Amino acid sequence: AQSVAQPEDQVNVAEGNPLTVKCTYSVSGNPYLFWYVQYPNRGLQFLLKYITGDNLVKGSYGFEAEFNKSQTSFHLKKPSALVSDSALYFCAVRDHILTGGGNKLTFGTGTQLKVEL
Amino acid sequence: KAGVTQTPRYLIKTRGQQVTLSCSPISGHRSVSWYQQTPGQGLQFLFEYFSETQRNKGNFPGRFSGRQFSNSRSEMNVSTLELGDSALYLCASSLRYEGSPNTEAFFGQGTRLTVV
Numbered sequence: 001a002q003s004v005a006q007p008e009d010q011v012n013v014a015e016g017n018p019l020t021v022k023c024t025y026s027v028s029g030n031p032y033l034f035w036y037v038q039y040p041n042r043g044l045q046f047l048l049k050y051i052t053g054d055n056l057v058k059g060s061y062g063f064e065a066e067f068n069k070s071q072t073s074f075h076l077k078k079p080s081a082l083v084s085d086s087a088l089y090f091c092a093v094r095d096h097i098l099t100g101g102g103n104k105l106t107f108g109t110g111t112q113l114k115v116e117l
Numbered sequence: 118k119a120g121v122t123q124t125p126r127y128l129i130k131t132r133g134q135q136v137t138l139s140c141s142p143i144s145g146h147r148s149v150s151w152y153q154q155t156p157g158q159g160l161q162f163l164f165e166y167f168s169e170t171q172r173n174k175g176n177f178p179g180r181f182s183g184r185q186f187s188n189s190r191s192e193m194n195v196s197t198l199e200l201g202d203s204a205l206y207l208c209a210s211s212l213r214y215e216g217s218p219n220t221e222a223f224f225g226q227g228t229r230l231t232v233v
Contacts, residue, residue, distance in 0.1 A: 034221060043121070043207055043224040090160065102173050103148055103211040103222050107160040 002027045004074075004091045006108035013081045013115055021076040021111045023091030032094040033074045034105065035065055037087045044090065050074060061085070081115045088112050119144065121210050121225035129231045135196040138228045142189050142210030148172075149191040150222060151183060154205040163206075166191050167213075195230075203232045 004025045013019045025031050032051055036044040048059025055067045065076050076089060089112075092105040122141040130136050142149050151163040162175040166185035183193040189210075195202055209222035 036224070041226075041229070043123075043226040044209075046221050046223060049221055102165050102167065103150055103209070103220070104162050104165060104173050104175075105150075105152075105160075105209075105222060106162070109159050 002031075002093045002095060002106055004033075004093050004106065004108040006089075006091055006111045008111050009109070010112045010114065013113070015083050015115050015117050016080050019078050019081040019085070019113065019115070021089050021091075021113060023074045023076065023108060025072050025074060025091075025093055027093055031074075033065075033067065034092045034094065035059065035063070035074075035076050036090045036092060036107075038090065038110075039087050047076070047089075081113075083115050083117060086113055086115045121208055121223055123206075123208050123225035123228050125228060126226065127229045127231075129233060130198050131233055132198055132200060134198050135194060136198060136230060137192050137194045138206055138208075138230070140191045140193075140208030140210075140225060142191070142208075143223055146210035146212050146223075147189050148211040148213060149185060149189065150209045150211070151191070151193050152207045152209065153177075154207060154227070155203075160207070163193065198232045200232050203230060205229050 034049045035047040038044050047063050048057050050057050050067045058064045063078050088110050090110050091108040095104045124139045148167045150165040154160045165173040169185045180196045185191045205227045207227045208225045211222045212220045
């Protein structure tokens with residue numbers, strides 16, 4: 001079964017500093033990986049995805065993610081954090097199309113990001 | 118372009134009752150998936166519908182069911198509600214079911230169900 005792990009429940013960073021939210025994956029075959037963000041009492045907003053190609057993926061709101069096949073990681077990064085980035089971040093893996101899983105996403109447990117002044 | 122619309126946003130129900138939640142996908146999207154989000158279990162996949170057919174199902178009891186209409190709108194139903202069904206229910210729409218991995222799911226704001 002495919003899975004992702006987010007080892008940190010919470011990440012604290014000062015505004016203006018770089019941030020990293022960690023994610024590791026376990027899949028058979030090529031992974032389809034996603035990052036979503038959730039603000040309080042809201043749904044999930046898509047940030048970025050890795051399907052194939054460049055290992056550095058750029059997404060919304062200045063976020064990027066680095067895919068590392070040897071370390072089976074897909075860490076979310078931002079060069080300079082903002083207080084408004086404070087939210088719950090989810091890493092997810094999508095079933096491979098050949099397994100017939102459709103659009104089913106398997107999510108990590110989430111990482112609460114807190115950016116302080 | 119309107120996003121995914123879920124109604125109602127909030128619901129309070131009593132144990133033993135049933136509830137129906139609604140989801141209207143993004144125009145042109147034909148696949149609708151449902152997820153349950155709780156503090157203890159996190160985000161869990163319920164089921165996915167495409168072309169009015171359930172294509173995939175998560176590990177939930179039969180009390181959880183759904184359907185999709187010809188206009189791609191979807192409903193999910195939970196019968197005989199239990200306290201543990203209290204959760205945020207999220208709907209996601211995708212352009213198609215299979216054929217291309219390069220499609221992401223877009224989520225609605227969710228329906229907060231409280232069972233008392």
